[in-house]
Amino acid sequence: DTGVSQNPRHKITKRGQNVTFRCDPISEHNRLYWYRQTLGQGPEFLTYFQNEAQLEKSRLLSDRFSAERPKGSFSTLEIQRTEQGDSAMYLCASSPQSGGRETQYFGPGTRLLVL
Amino acid sequence: AQSVTQLDSQVPVFEEAPVELRCNYSSSVSVYLFWYVQYPNQGLQLLLKYLSGSTLVKGINGFEAEFNKSQTSFHLRKPSVHISDTAEYFCAVSDVQDTGRRALTFGSGTRLQVQP
Numbered sequence: 562d563t564g565v566s567q568n569p570r571h572k573i574t575k576r577g578q579n580v581t582f583r584c585d586p587i588s589e590h591n592r593l594y595w596y597r598q599t600l601g602q603g604p605e606f607l608t609y610f611q612n613e614a615q616l617e618k619s620r621l622l623s624d625r626f627s628a629e630r631p632k633g634s635f636s637t638l639e640i641q642r643t644e645q646g647d648s649a650m651y652l653c654a655s656s657p658q659s660g661g662r663e664t665q666y667f668g669p670g671t672r673l674l675v676l
Numbered sequence: 677a678q679s680v681t682q683l684d685s686q687v688p689v690f691e692e693a694p695v696e697l698r699c700n701y702s703s704s705v706s707v708y709l710f711w712y713v714q715y716p717n718q719g720l721q722l723l724l725k726y727l728s729g730s731t732l733v734k735g736i737n738g739f740e741a742e743f744n745k746s747q748t749s750f751h752l753r754k755p756s757v758h759i760s761d762t763a764e765y766f767c768a769v770s771d772v773q774d775t776g777r778r779a780l781t782f783g784s785g786t787r788l789q790v791q792p
Contacts, residue, residue: 565719594779603680603766603782604720617778652719654780663708663727663770665780667719 563587565668567653573674574643581639582671586655593636594665595628597621598650610636611658643675678703680767682783690791691759697752697786699767706772709750710780711741714764723765726750737761762790 566585574580586593591612596604607626609617612633622628625643630636640647650672654665679702689695701707708727712720724735731743741752750767764787768780 567719592778596780601784603768603784604780605782606779609778619779654720663772664710664722664725666722667712669719672717 565653565655565666567651567668567671569671570669571672571674573676575676576643576645578643579639579641580643580673581637582651582653582673584636584638584653584668586635586653587666589657590655590666591633591658592656592665593630594654594656595636595638596652596654598652598670599648604652607638640673643673645675648673648675678705678707678769678771678781680769680781680783682765682767682786684786685784686787686789688789688791689757692756694755695753695757695761695788697765697767697788699750699752699783701748701750701767701769703748703769707769708772709741709743710768710770711735711739711750711752712766712768712782713737714766714785716763720766723752757788757790759790759792761788763788 568583593610595607598604606619608628610630625641628638650670652670654667656665681700710725711723726733726743734740739754764785766785767783770780
């Protein structure tokens with residue numbers, strides 16, 4: 562069990578550029594979550610997948626944000642036309658279908674800085 | 677709707693002293709309760725969780741927490757802290773019902789600063 566992994570760990574981009582982050586959940590965890598954490602705050606929920614289906618999206622997930630999990634394994638989060646307000650830590654978490662589904666395990670996060 | 681309040685944004689404490697980090701929640705449904713720890717530039721690590729049963733739960737690194745339903749609280753405690761406990765601590769809740777909201781709702785965090 563290697564844990565949840567996220568790539569890249571850091572991303573610096575210019576305003577207006579598109580960025581994409583990847584999350585690899587714990588193997589056999591069919592639930593995957595994305596959160597955003599701004600400085601000095603707790604994580605805020607963005608979206609949730611069960612297998613490849615995106616079942617819940619937060620109002621924080623504007624039209625510029627899109628998340629996919631095409632084969633029910635890894636997931637990508639894309640931000641189009643980045644804005645300075647998008648600067649944050651993006652966290653991914655996973656949990657199993659049963660036998661502990663209530664517990665989410667987090668990756669190390671991707672820190673985004675938009676200049 | 678759920679909300680989590682961590683009243684103390686920072687808690688300074690001397691090494692080997694006891695500490696309590698406070699967490700209160702509000703929810704219209706039954707919830708699970710969690711404490712996570714975050715070290716600088718890292719993700720969140722689960723410290724402990726309350727799902728059901730005994731209201732006193734023990735976690736990793738010598739931490740424990742007590743669920744108080746009447747007070748809607750889930751305070752985190754450690755009898756003797758170490759320098760290495762310096763970190764940000766987050767309290768979180770989620771719906772008990774699997775058909776409910778699956779996302780975690782977090783508090784704003786408490787920074788524990790352990791001084792020598």
